[in-house]
Amino acid sequence: MENNTNKPSALNEKSGIKAPESVSSTVVKNIRQRRAVQPSADDLIKGILNSNITSLSRAITLVESTNNEHLAKANSIITACLPHANKSIRIGITGVPGVGKSTFIEAFGKHLTSLGKKVAVLAVDPSSTISHGSILGDKTRMEELVKDSSAFIRPSASGDTLGGVARKTRETITLCEAAGFDTIIIETVGVGQSETAVHSMVDFFLLLKIAGAGDELQGIKRGIMEMADAIVINKADGDNIKKAKLAKTEFNRALHLFPAKKSGWIPTTSTCSAITQEGIPEVWDTINEFLELTTTNNYFNVKRTQQNEYWMLETINAALKLHFYGNPEVESLLTETKKAVQEDTLSPFAAAQIVLEKYFKK
Ligand SMILES: Nc1nc2c(ncn2[C@@H]2O[C@H](COP(=O)(O)OP(=O)(O)OP(=O)(O)O)[C@@H](O)[C@H]2O)c(=O)[nH]1
Numbered sequence: 001m002e003n004n005t006n007k008p009s010a011l012n013e014k015s016g017i018k019a020p021e022s023v024s025s026t027v028v029k030n031i032r033q034r035r036a037v038q039p040s041a042d043d044l045i046k047g048i049l050n051s052n053i054t055s056l057s058r059a060i061t062l063v064e065s066t067n068n069e070h071l072a073k074a075n076s077i078i079t080a081c082l083p084h085a086n087k088s089i090r091i092g093i094t095g096v097p098g099v100g101k102s103t104f105i106e107a108f109g110k111h112l113t114s115l116g117k118k119v120a121v122l123a124v125d126p127s128s129t130i131s132h133g134s135i136l137g138d139k140t141r142m143e144e145l146v147k148d149s150s151a152f153i154r155p156s157a158s159g160d161t162l163g164g165v166a167r168k169t170r171e172t173i174t175l176c177e178a179a180g181f182d183t184i185i186i187e188t189v190g191v192g193q194s195e196t197a198v199h200s201m202v203d204f205f206l207l208l209k210i211a212g213a214g215d216e217l218q219g220i221k222r223g224i225m226e227m228a229d230a231i232v233i234n235k236a237d238g239d240n241i242k243k244a245k246l247a248k249t250e251f252n253r254a255l256h257l258f259p260a261k262k263s264g265w266i267p268t269t270s271t272c273s274a275i276t277q278e279g280i281p282e283v284w285d286t287i288n289e290f291l292e293l294t295t296t297n298n299y300f301n302v303k304r305t306q307q308n309e310y311w312m313l314e315t316i317n318a319a320l321k322l323h324f325y326g327n328p329e330v331e332s333l334l335t336e337t338k339k340a341v342q343e344d345t346l347s348p349f350a351a352a353q354i355v356l357e358k359y360f361k362k
């Protein structure tokens, strides 16, 4: 091969010249210094109770951490915040991608802040566990709300399991409430199991839909319809108004086929446009009617108590599972028994028994 070293080449052009620093060392030093000073749990608690958003964000980051030290700190903050939480309404919003959840939350959230409410928007996003992305990653559809000092928007936590992500969001609710947010909106995508998780942490569950080609009820999961306290048909604007009204009638008819709710609330259907904002204030009116009914008949408190119990048991279940499957002996025994079960030399029940005995005798 020909030797090219003496030929003029763009590659040799800069030889002897020191490459400029791509990052300013002063900035790096400053950032490191700021990071090094970690506020104490007490500082964060004080900050949260004074509605300091930086303290709130930092505490949420601790809740979302996988570091045990951070988690211990997070737990003590949550415990201190608990007596100051609970004074809020928690609203779950679900709907398939593209239905307009983000646009709706922007319009709805702005309406609430105009009424003097303090709004926190959180998310439970099952895809964030896999892609570490987030449905609230693009805040572009919430441009106005992001700038609103009465609103706080936090993207979904990421984690190994949906249960883990949901639990972190549940704890974040407590922190937001202690920081003075009185309206908590939790967004989730209408796929998978995330609606059930969100339903178990909110007071009011809103299903967002759009008018289709007249087959509205096709493909909609019965369980989601059953959970809904309100079905709102979005994008009721322009040529779509008539179709949206028809869809509303159809959903209304379908809802009547479901058994009565324990809350005593009869689910409502309505139409709205997140773009023209028509029908948005009415959604808030509906939620207030729900609140009036459920506080009068005490269902509101009963449900919150049940939800607390549910999250306690969920947390215990998750910790037990982790402890069991994280045990190295269990892990290696499981590999063996799985093989035996596959080869039909051991029944699944006998195999389970062997692994469990090993675990409990430790
Ligand atoms: N005409 C009309 N378009 C709307 C309305 N609401 C939302 N859109 C449009 O629908 C598209 C999807 O809206 P998003 O708010 O991003 O929907 P999303 O449900 O948050 O979607 P994902 O985040 O992907 O789950 C955007 O192009 C919006 O501008 C509405 O009321 N009327």
Ligand SMILES: [Mg+2]
Pocket: 101, 102, 103, 135, 136
């Ligand atoms: Mg969205």
